[in-house]
Amino acid sequence: MLRLAVLLLLAAAPASAEIVSGSSFLSPEMRRQQEDETRNPGFFWVEQGQELFSRRPEAGGEACIGCHAAPQRSLRGAAATYPKLVSERLMNLEGRIEQCRVERQKQPAFGYESPELLALTAYIASLSRGLPMDVAIDGPARPFYEAGRAFFERRQGQLNLSCRHCHDGLVGQKLRGDTISRGASTGYPAYRLEWNSVGSLHRRLRACSLGVRATQFEAGGPEYLALELYLAGRARGLPVETPAMRR
Amino acid sequence: MAIPFNARISMPAEAKAGEIIEIKVLARHPMDRGGQSDGKGGTVPRKILNRLTATYAGEEIFRFDMHTGVSANPFVSFTTKAVASGEIVFEWREDGGASFTRTARLTVT
Numbered sequence: 001m002l003r004l005a006v007l008l009l010l011a012a013a014p015a016s017a018e019i020v021s022g023s024s025f026l027s028p029e030m031r032r033q034q035e036d037e038t039r040n041p042g043f044f045w046v047e048q049g050q051e052l053f054s055r056r057p058e059a060g061g062e063a064c065i066g067c068h069a070a071p072q073r074s075l076r077g078a079a080a081t082y083p084k085l086v087s088e089r090l091m092n093l094e095g096r097i098e099q100c101r102v103e104r105q106k107q108p109a110f111g112y113e114s115p116e117l118l119a120l121t122a123y124i125a126s127l128s129r130g131l132p133m134d135v136a137i138d139g140p141a142r143p144f145y146e147a148g149r150a151f152f153e154r155r156q157g158q159l160n161l162s163c164r165h166c167h168d169g170l171v172g173q174k175l176r177g178d179t180i181s182r183g184a185s186t187g188y189p190a191y192r193l194e195w196n197s198v199g200s201l202h203r204r205l206r207a208c209s210l211g212v213r214a215t216q217f218e219a220g221g222p223e224y225l226a227l228e229l230y231l232a233g234r235a236r237g238l239p240v241e242t243p244a245m246r247r
Numbered sequence: 248m249a250i251p252f253n254a255r256i257s258m259p260a261e262a263k264a265g266e267i268i269e270i271k272v273l274a275r276h277p278m279d280r281g282g283q284s285d286g287k288g289g290t291v292p293r294k295i296l297n298r299l300t301a302t303y304a305g306e307e308i309f310r311f312d313m314h315t316g317v318s319a320n321p322f323v324s325f326t327t328k329a330v331a332s333g334e335i336v337f338e339w340r341e342d343g344g345a346s347f348t349r350t351a352r353l354t355v356t
């Protein structure tokens with residue numbers, strides 16, 4: 001009877017229940033380093049972001065904190081809802097920060113992957129640390145989510161692989177020196193040992209595209225935004241870990 | 248924008264006289280080993296933190312010479328014996344002559 005109940009429970013669990021964070025594939029030593037603020041270098045970017053957040057732009061105008069007062073409260077959980085639709089455009093956290101900077105602060109955009117944008121993104125995402133990923137995948141976001149799923153399932157590149165071949169089919173096995181994960185995006189922007197730096201999810205996706213010798217799309221472009229939404233949708237319920245450490 | 252230097256020093260704020268304390272030091276630095284083309288026919292010079300020293304109670308208690316094999320954002324931990332209340336001064340020396348200093352206070356009871 002008990003066994004039947006367990007079986008029923010397993011059958012009723014959503015498919016995403018099997019998605020686990022990239023941290024599950026780290027060595028115990030590296031996971032301890034990730035959790036330890038004194039040893040995780042990603043917190044330098046968070047600290048820099050916090051500083052930028054309250055600094056007025058050199059050309060004058062309001063600092064981020066001028067509108068977003070008490071960000072520990074007012075922006076807690078915000079990052080967990082991205083990417084999302086903002087006036088019919090799909091935007092991730094990086095895009096939203098740039099939009100704020102250009103349209104409200106009237107400043108030139110930082111540029112994707114610039115140290116400043118990475119720092120601000122890491123800071124704002126870190127305010128949601130521990131909260132469950134909570135992106136909307138229904139309603140107007142549905143077509144983008146489906147586009148992301150189609151990207152994930154489509155064979156690409158000279159190696160003719162889709163994302164799911166590895167990130168659903170070969171999870172836990174080795175690829176070069178690393179363990180293949182579920183492709184959960186919960187820790188980005190993350191500090192990767194390979195980069196010696198914090199980098200965005202789209203930088204990571206470009207590396208994946210290169211790995212299967214497929215077209216590398218532009219960071220911040222519609223292809224990776226849709227994929228980011230799909231990955232975030234798959235990881236719904238997992239805690240945000242920014243700034244995570246990855247190999 | 249250049250990556251700003253930053254450091255995190257973690258150690259107990261208080262210790263008993265004679266107690267062994269652990270000091271953990273993480274610095275933010277790209278540790279550029281140089282040698283890449285600068286696009287103008289030359290090469291980018293090496294720019295790393297080449298030495299970290301810690302001074303406590305008027306004495307150098309720790310020195311760490313770093314070379315190009317040390318990763319970016321170098322982390323190191325070491326121990327020392329608490330002898331007197333005072334500041335521990337950490338100094339990083341960068342290629343090109345710049346140096347960065349941070350201090351941490353230890354109260355000995």
